[in-house]
Amino acid sequence: MPFHEDELAAAESAHLQGLTAAEAEGDERAVESALRPRSLDEVVGQTRVRDQLGLVLEAARQRGRAPDHVLLSGPPGLGKTTLAMIIASEMGSPLRLTSGPAITHAGDLASILSGMNEGDVLFVDEIHRMSRPAEEMLYMAMEDFRVDVVIGKGPGATAIPLEIPPFTLVGATTRAGLLPGPLRDRFGFTGHLEFYEPGELDLIVHRSAGLLGVELTDEGAAEIASRSRGTPRIANRLLRRVRDFAQVRADGVVTLDIAGRALDLYEVDALGLDRLDRAVIDVLCRRFGGGPVGVSTLAVAVGEERETVEEVAEPFLVRNGFLARTPRGRVATPAAWEHLGLAAPAVAPWQDPLFEE
Numbered sequence: 460m461p462f463h464e465d466e467l468a469a470a471e472s473a474h475l476q477g478l479t480a481a482e483a484e485g486d487e488r489a490v491e492s493a494l495r496p497r498s499l500d501e502v503v504g505q506t507r508v509r510d511q512l513g514l515v516l517e518a519a520r521q522r523g524r525a526p527d528h529v530l531l532s533g534p535p536g537l538g539k540t541t542l543a544m545i546i547a548s549e550m551g552s553p554l555r556l557t558s559g560p561a562i563t564h565a566g567d568l569a570s571i572l573s574g575m576n577e578g579d580v581l582f583v584d585e586i587h588r589m590s591r592p593a594e595e596m597l598y599m600a601m602e603d604f605r606v607d608v609v610i611g612k613g614p615g616a617t618a619i620p621l622e623i624p625p626f627t628l629v630g631a632t633t634r635a636g637l638l639p640g641p642l643r644d645r646f647g648f649t650g651h652l653e654f655y656e657p658g659e660l661d662l663i664v665h666r667s668a669g670l671l672g673v674e675l676t677d678e679g680a681a682e683i684a685s686r687s688r689g690t691p692r693i694a695n696r697l698l699r700r701v702r703d704f705a706q707v708r709a710d711g712v713v714t715l716d717i718a719g720r721a722l723d724l725y726e727v728d729a730l731g732l733d734r735l736d737r738a739v740i741d742v743l744c745r746r747f748g749g750g751p752v753g754v755s756t757l758a759v760a761v762g763e764e765r766e767t768v769e770e771v772a773e774p775f776l777v778r779n780g781f782l783a784r785t786p787r788g789r790v791a792t793p794a795a796w797e798h799l800g801l802a803a804p805a806v807a808p809w810q811d812p813l814f815e816e
């Protein structure tokens with residue numbers, strides 16, 4: 460391994476803990492980091508992004524240059540951080556980790572950049588949450604490998620140009636749409652991560668079970684995979700919860716029956732909807748008659764942050780045909796009514812030509 464794994468894992472878990480502040484999750488994070496694929500070959504699914512990225516890295520290696528800047532976008536838990544780490548490891552370069560919210564001043568970024576060596580990979584998680592001045596400094600650094608550090612204030616302020624050795628920026632975002640155009644355009648390669656197919660999640664569950672020493676049947680793995688919301692992080696988490704159940708209530712082997720009972724206990728339904736997903740469609744149908752309703756109102760009604768509803772619940776609900784985004788707001792589809800065991804209104808309010816907001 461070109462970088463020191465323990466250090467990396469420790470840095471990552473500290474970084475992630477800073478973001479979540481939930482001490483109890485520390486252990487989960489450590490397991491998560493142990494389950495990360497370490498090379499492109501180990502990555503399951505995402506074939507398009509993997510092939511494209513593989514080419515970008517190979518070409519850079521042949522030229523002996525740092526690869527182009529890479530932007531990774533997609534819903535949480537699909538592998539953005541994993542891929543960032545793989546980019547560094549495939550290039551044999553050290554990885555530096557930071558995140559948009561951690562860079563509050565341009566000076567924070569300047570000090571990170573000035574400590575970089577040629578070929579280093581800088582990973583900026585949640586890059587859409589960086590401050591404006593830092594963002595502008597980053598444009599310049601990405602394009603010209605140079606930044607202007609402003610010393611002093613007012614008329615006496617001077618800008619001192621600072622050269623930065625060629626590096627590769629890897630940005631991750633759950634909201635590519637929120638990135639300003641000039642920043643987005645400076646990435647040489649953008650990989651959009653998609654939700655995983657059940658067959659791919661099945662492979663991931665088997666792989667993780669092997670690493671964790673969990674005994675499971677093919678049917679047990681398939682059950683976990685099909686209830687994982689197309690998301691490897693969730694597949695791994697459910698596997699651990701099902702393992703607990705198997706250990707305490709049975710003989711430790713994860714069978715179809717055990718997986719089904721455990722997942723019912725954890726309120727993950729047959730289609731993989733979790734509590735938040737169900738709360739969103741439930742409120743939408745029962746309280747707002749199917750919509751349309753603005754996302755902020757919806758978020759208040761389910762007692763969550765707007766961002767959480769938009770970034771975590773919605774992509775999955777939209778992709779699975781339970782919810783639609785319309786210019787007037789969010790609406791429930793007939794599949795959502797059906798999933799809740801409710802009768803959909805004969806004419807949905809938003810389809811009624813006399814409907815007025």
Ligand SMILES: Nc1ncnc2c1ncn2[C@@H]1O[C@H](COP(=O)(O)OP(=O)(O)OP(=O)(O)O)[C@@H](O)[C@H]1O
Pocket residue numbers: 491492494495496501502503504505534535536537538539540541542631633663691692695
């Ligand atoms: N393609 C994959 N194959 C196998 N396991 C994967 C894959 N992608 C992700 N994982 C697993 O899922 C977990 C979550 O992935 P990761 O942390 O990279 O997601 P992320 O996109 O960075 O999420 P977030 O937006 O929340 O930061 C990892 O611990 C890893 O074990």
Ligand SMILES: [Mg+2]
Pocket residue numbers: 539540541584631
């Ligand atoms: Mg991440």
